[in-house]
Amino acid sequence: MHVLRRCPVCECSQAALLHTIHYPAEENRILPTEYRIVSCSSCGMVFDDFDADASTFARYYHSAEKYALKNIAGSGGESEEDKKRFQKIADRIVPFIKDKNSHIADIGSGRGELLHELNQRGYRNLSAVDSSKKCIAAMKNNTNWKTVHCALEELEGKLLCDFIICSQLFEHLFSPAAALQILSKILTPSGMLFIEVPNARCYEKYLYKPYHYFDGEHINHFSVEYLKRILHANGFKVLLFGETENKLLFDIVYPDCYALARKTTEPVPVMDAPSTDYTEKIMLYLEKSAKLSSLQQTLIQSQNPARRYFLWGLGAYGLKLLNSGLFDSWNIAGLIDIDQSKQGKIIRGHTVYTPSILKKPENRTACVCILSAIYEEQIRRQLQEMGFSGDVNRI
Ligand SMILES: [Zn+2]
Structure with missing residues (x-):
């Protein structure tokens, strides 16, 4: 395929498509919503192609x-x-x-x-x-x-x-x-x-x-x-x-x-x-990711969607998951992220809050679902420090 962004190593404009990723079109998003992971036809370098x-x-x-x-x-x-x-x-x-x-x-x-x-x-x-x-x-x-x-x-x-x-x-x-x-x-x-x-x-x-x-x-x-x-x-x-x-x-x-x-x-x-x-x-890596992704889908679908959930972690991984539509049937009370620039935004119809939202009495028994790829342990510790008593699970 012809790429919009030339190969960063050899400048070739032809590449093979390996995988495509979509992010939610959130308010004021600067980065592209579609990324095509490609392999350069000339030198083999793997890079992201997008319209930006x-x-x-x-x-x-x-x-x-x-x-x-x-x-x-x-x-x-x-x-x-x-x-x-x-x-x-x-x-x-x-x-x-x-x-x-x-x-x-x-x-x-x-x-x-x-x-x-x-x-x-x-x-x-x-x-x-x-x-x-x-x-x-x-x-x-x-x-x-x-x-x-x-x-x-x-x-x-x-x-x-x-x-x-x-x-x-x-x-x-x-x-x-x-x-x-x-x-x-x-x-x-x-x-x-x-x-x-x-x-x-x-x-x-x-x-x-x-x-x-x-x-x-x-x-x-x-x-x-x-x-x-x-x-x-x-x-x-x-x-x-x-x-x-x-x-x-x-x-x-x-x-x-x-x-x-x-x-x-x-x-x-x-x-x-x-x-x-x-x-x-x-x-x-792509093969292993595809397998893990289908296991993850089964895990999301096996949760009780009627519970009240907060989804914590809106890095790239969390945003991709949110955009997958897999949570659309869940009863989501809100999203949480420590990055101030995300707080107050509405992403896929849900408001982003600071972690302190969990201190409200009505949220103490909610279930927190961690969507972060690498900060899971950090989030768990923060929940513990906050004295959060509801359930915590991860996807
Ligand atoms: Zn190249």
Whole structure:
């Protein structure tokens, strides 16, 4: 099929359709409601195709507030798990940054915890870049690094760096190749870049909920090979790379991969197609997801729809489930999410509340159904702390 968004790695405009995902057309939704997960006909890279352009995503991240939340996993959060992930990144990059005065920038810094780790290791010349106002505001009182409020695409002329870190960023970018060209311009001639992204080759190994790695924000599904390929095609020579896993929260482990590269003017050979079992593993992930999804459907249909329910968790996974129509016969009293930007909205006919709605006497005996893919344990603990006495189940 012809894709509306070209392959982020090789720019090919033909791809094979693997799966389609629909989200509810909620009030003020910025992101597309239909995502087609496709595999590039030329290089095999799996990516999301949709009817939206780079400006749609820029607008979305500019207004995104969730990455400034303290308890969001895998961004620049302050959880013990995130701190460990930042320590691992620091361990990998520190041997390549000998000069403690090197200018290091973390792009997509969230709350800046990775820079905090580097600062503790003696680095003094640090910059945090984020396009979210709330993230920048969350860092405003620190004196250990500079903050730059802008998107990666607007960085030209604003910084000159010796080392750039993009952790959990490239999977979100509409045009990763264009981003590498911009990063090249803000790097010194022998400057270096470290990229860490979710490792799509291992999605099937860490499957928690069906299709949950296809979440509307992660639109590029890299592996080590594709990271190397895109870096080599854009004037970088890869010096270090690998697969890793990081704990997100409680017992949720996430597959990641990384590459550290140096800017170069020498031509670097670009490989043709990935030599590993990437495509096979993605197909296996889709197969496993389809099986799990049908089990889930049976589970939803076996619940007593006449009970009074609150559905908690409106991330991509929760929204997809809600949009499936499987809850349409349920007696839903409301939806719950801790993200303030969602509260008060009406999604598929139901109002989104703060968790405190459960403190009302009439709701104490309601049933809470958790729709979150990865925050289940966190929600359970919050319910416990609130002293909620009704039933809690999960889908
Ligand atoms: Zn391609």
